[in-house]
Amino acid sequence: VAALVSVGVATLADPGGATPVVLGSGVAEDVLPPLVEDPNEYIVGFDALPEGVEVGATYEGAEVLRVVGPELAWALFDVADAPAFLATVSDDPNVRYVERNRLVRFDPGPLVPSPAVAQGGSPEGQSAEGPGDSAGGGLAYEPEDDFYGLQYGPQLIGADEAWKLTTGSTSDTGVCVVDTGVRDTHEDLRSVSPSHWRDYRNGRADPYDDNGHGTHVAGIATARIDNGKGIAGMAQVTLYAAKVLRADGSFLVADYASIGEAIRWCADRSRDHLVINLSLGGAAFTQDTPQAIGDQIDYAYDTRGRLLVAAAGNDGPCSACITWPAKHENVIAVTNIDWNMEFYSGSSRDSRYAELAAPGVSILSTDRGSDSHYTYGTGTSMAAPHVAGALALAWSHPDNHDLSNAELWARARATAKDLGPAGHDGYYGHGMVDAKCLVERNPYPIRNPAAEAGPGTGEVTLTWTKPIRTCGTIRGYRIYRAPAGGSYTQIAEVLAPIRTYTDSGLSNGTTYNYRVRARNDYGTSYYTKSLSVTTFAKPSAPRSPNAAPGDAVGRIEVTWSAPSSDGGSPITEYRVYRSASPSGTETKVGTVSGSARSWMDTGRLAGLTQYYRIRAINVLGGSPYSAQVCSKPNPSLSGVC
Ligand SMILES: [Ca+2]
Ligand SMILES: [Ca+2]
Ligand SMILES: [Ca+2]
Secondary structure, X not given: OOOOOOOOOOOOOOOOOOOOOEEOOOOOXXXXXXXXXXXXXXXXXXXXXXXXXXXXXXXXXXXXXXXXXXXXXXXXXXXXXXXXXXXXXXXXXXXXXXXXOOEEEEEOOOEEEOHHHHOOOOOOOOOOOOHHHOOOOOOOOOOOOOOHHHOXXXXXXXXXXXXXXXXXXXXXXXXXXXXXXXXXXXXOOOOOOHHHEEEOOOOOOXXXXXXXXXXXXXXXXXXOOOOOOOOOOOOOOEXXXXXXXXXXXXXXXXXXXXXXXXXXXXHOOOOOEEEEEEOOOEOOOOXXXXXXXXXXXXXXXXXXXXEEEEEOOOOOOOOOOOOOOOOOOOOEEEEEEOOOOOEOOOOOOOOOOOOEEEEOOOEEEEOOOOOOOEEEEOOHHHHHHHHHHHHHHHHHOHHHOOOOHHHHHHHHXXXXXXXXXXXXXXXXXXXXXXXXXXXXXXXXXXXXXXXXXXOOOOOXXXXXXXXXXXXXXXXXXXXXXXXXXXXXXXXXXXXOOOOXXXXXXXXXXXXXXXXXXXXXXXXXXXXXXXXXXXXXXXXXXXXXXXXXXXXXXXXXXXXXXXOOOOOOXXXXXXXXXXXXXXXXXXXXXXXXXXXXXXXXXXXXXXXXXXXXXXXXXXXXXXXXXXXXXXXXXXOOOOOOO
16 A cells, blocks of 8 residues: 655755655545755854854855754855855754755655544454453453544553553643644644644644644554544654655655754653654665764654654565654554554564554544544555553553663563564564563453363362463462452462363362463563352252153152252262161162162062152262152052052
């Protein structure tokens, strides 16, 4: 869907030789003239910004268009006489570099409006079973959002487990989306105040999105949860938006200076914890990150402690083709997987740069078409904000406020679900991001817990399945028991990988409750649900006993039904007792298997009435006697007894 297409900008000579290309396309309704590179624009990086270099001023005969600084400062100049200007600045020891303000242009892949969704219907989605749906574990968080069932991304990466711990915080955490803008009047997005918005394309004061790409990306990361509308975004955090991209046919395009300045602006926002999402990139993967951009990435990461997440690119199938800024060492490159956690062929991959994988195929999110429209999108542009949102979610949790950007990144690597070739690889990087393990490293709930009486008397055996994700190595499983109506105490811990436990020495025919949780180096999982089990009891008495003349003179057939309770253990045999009178001495005369329901008494003299009772036997012993029945051994004799 989202092949990156290389587009040459033929009219411009480029000293670097790289052809500008970009990611993806949006639904571009506005017809705009092509954005062309201005051959007179140069970015100059300075050690220290020279006196007088400010927007609107003239410096060395060139007009100053933009300035960032003071650290890692650069200025964008409109240069009338390039040879003279370049000669001057190249001799200046205060100048770190000079580069053209080029354009990056990429095919972001189509956004596909879904009429049914747009009209509030409920089309079939690709609903993957997420790890939170572990049967019997702590129940996953179920957001109240109409189209949550059409999403699979949050569930796949464990957001529904993470949301049990936090859904985010707007006061201390933010996501800054550097993109085409945002339709912040959308019903499922938080409004973006003018101070949280910057338009590097048209200088407009209020948020807007003339393409749709940015609105879609913003929704994936931050759409409102539990508002009864639309989708559930990854994190309920403050949304910042910087517009740098605009449509160019089916492509998106931006200039280097705008991207660099936008990253700088994002980095300087007020939230303690901030993740910058860059669903954009250069297609010329042989090219290094432009310095005007790389500088500001370093400022954001090193100086401001921000995390930066970027789309790996949609150049696939290809290898060693992750583009900038994703390839930059301080940026987390995100590749694209589908709902089966399989690598999407259109995603760029690169064993040098791939960091994390995230869902990016047929992702439902907010659409700029109206305030109530939603759209499916495919591409690494959709994968990146899943990671940005997961990181923001983790950072927003009070337990993680002290984590540095490097520490949180390291946790993302350590807890990613390894996919494909073992260990780090060029497809999935360190693996699929895991939102739950990012927020808290305790294991996921264990699955399929079961308890049954046995194998012996006074015993209960528990079994379970390992958590679907462990956020680290499982060390053991803790077993808790409560008497009926009582409280739980831990009775044992078994060491992994053992996943069964037999509790013994219990009272017979008694009900106990059990629950289990997993332990890793960081803590314990949620408990399983409570498992109620009754230890073995003796069976109840056989029912509906009957005795009648048998198939020949001298025989009596005794029949019965199974007891109403086998005591929790199979009936192993039935025993038949006989006496010559209702209160006479009884003798055990027959034993049959637990599956038999009759016994033939063959040695009786005609005419003598016999009296019978039956007992059922299980592992624990014999049931009470059945009611007494009687018969004469000859069908021709009158009367039953
Ligand atoms: Ca919602
Ligand atoms: Ca990188
Ligand atoms: Ca792997």
